[in-house]
Amino acid sequence: MxxxxxxxxxxxxxxxxxxxxxxxxxxxxxxxxxxxxxxxxxxxxxxxxxxxxxxxxxxxxxxxxxxxxxxxxxxxxxxxxxxxxxxxxxxxxxxxxxxDGLITGEENMLLMADLHHLPAREGRRVTAELLERFGLADAARKPAQSxxxxxxxxxxxxxxxxxxxxxxxxxxxxxxxxxxxxxxxxxxxxxxxxxxxxxxxxxxxxxxxxxxxxxxxxxxxxxxxxxxxxxxxxRLVPGGHVRLRFLDPAAYRSAAAALREATRNDAELALRIPSDGSQRELRSLLDWLDSAGVEADELTVHTPDLDDVFFALTGSTDQPDRPNQPNQPNQSKGTAR
Missing domain, CATH: 3.40.50.300 (P-loop containing nucleotide triphosphate hydrolases)
Incomplete structure (x- = not known):
């Protein structure tokens, strides 16, 4: 980027x-x-x-x-x-x-050089450099349709x-x-x-x-x-949260009592806390856990992704493409200390 x-x-x-x-x-x-x-x-x-x-x-x-x-x-x-x-x-x-698929890659490039009024020698130099840069030198003299x-x-x-x-x-x-x-x-x-x-x-x-x-x-x-x-x-889209999971029931109860805005899942000993996922909010939460002497065994950040933004802002049913990843929230996982 x-x-x-x-x-x-x-x-x-x-x-x-x-x-x-x-x-x-x-x-x-x-x-x-x-x-x-x-x-x-x-x-x-x-x-x-x-x-x-x-x-x-x-x-x-x-x-x-x-x-x-x-x-x-x-x-x-x-x-x-x-x-x-x-x-x-x-x-x-x-x-x-x-x-143009009927001519070679090199000929396509040279034609473009002519359109830009480059001198013949300069056109050949630029063509060779760009074909090499884009990994096309070996195919330069093959028809582009191939x-x-x-x-x-x-x-x-x-x-x-x-x-x-x-x-x-x-x-x-x-x-x-x-x-x-x-x-x-x-x-x-x-x-x-x-x-x-x-x-x-x-x-x-x-x-x-x-x-x-x-x-x-x-x-x-x-x-x-x-x-x-x-x-x-x-961050414009609601739904971001931090999930804390505990192995120690006593630690879970202590955290749940203090973090009153959290949504409880007693079966999984997990708390879901609304958050925009920003560094400031995460630092504040980790500082609180340290000061309270409470250790979460797993901390997961869930943030809305651009799919959520797209649908929230456009109200569109025209599905945008994310062809190679499942449509799920962005997540980062680690252990809180």
């Missing part, structure tokens, strides 16, 4: 900023006045159910379509007044690959990088990829951000946003329902 937008010192300059962006198609409002401020060198994830307006936001910010209202700057350029400046600074990779889904997506991003963009829009970049390819793509995104690139990511994979994003916005009904870090968003 990128750390460039965190910590002390001056805040990073905005790579993308928008105020009041609006877009309608006929009588359907797709974006209803959204505001964005995305620091340079960070990963920003836009979550939302199908039809929430995620792709529309990407198309407006990348100058593929015009907004009906509002203002936005991308890489310091106004999207309406200086679209050429925006296009020169960005790269866009959509849900569906722009790779590539796996993960290879095509890596080639797609490599093509996007030919112009050395400062900002990359990734619109659902791992849709349809197998777990190994998805994790490879995550590593590529992390490396891009480490190199100073800003990534604007749209996704329905909640695990993806949790893994990668510095900040996440949840888009619903054309409006941003909430924005923050993954941990901040999780």
């Amino acid at each position: 990128s750390t460039s937008s965190r910590g002390g010192g001056r805040p990073s300059p905005a790579a993308i900023s928008a105020v009041g962006l609006r877009k309608s198609y006929g009588d359907k409002t797709v974006l209803d006045g959204i505001d964005l401020h995305i620091p340079a060198g960070s990963v920003f994830a836009l979550l939302g159910p199908n039809g929430a307006g995620k792709t529309t936001a990407v198309k407006i910010l990348s100058t593929l379509i015009t907004a009906d209202g509002g203002q936005a700057q991308v890489a310091g350029h106004d999207i309406a007044a200086a679209p050429d400046g925006v296009r020169a600074a960005i790269g866009v990779t959509g849900q569906f690959s722009a790779v 590539y796996s889904g993960g290879m095509k997506r890596r080639l797609d991003i490599a093509m996007t990088l030919v112009g050395d963009p400062r900002i990359i829009f990734l619109d659902e970049p791992t849709t349809g990829l197998d777990p190994r390819s998805r994790h490879t793509m995550w590593q590529i995104i992390r490396e891009l951000v480490t190199g100073g690139v800003t990534v604007f990511l749209t996704t329905q994979y909640l695990e993806e946003a949790d893994e990668l994003a510095d900040r996440i916005a949840v888009l619903d009904g054309g409006r941003i329902a909430a924005e923050g870090t993954a941990d901040e968003l999780k």
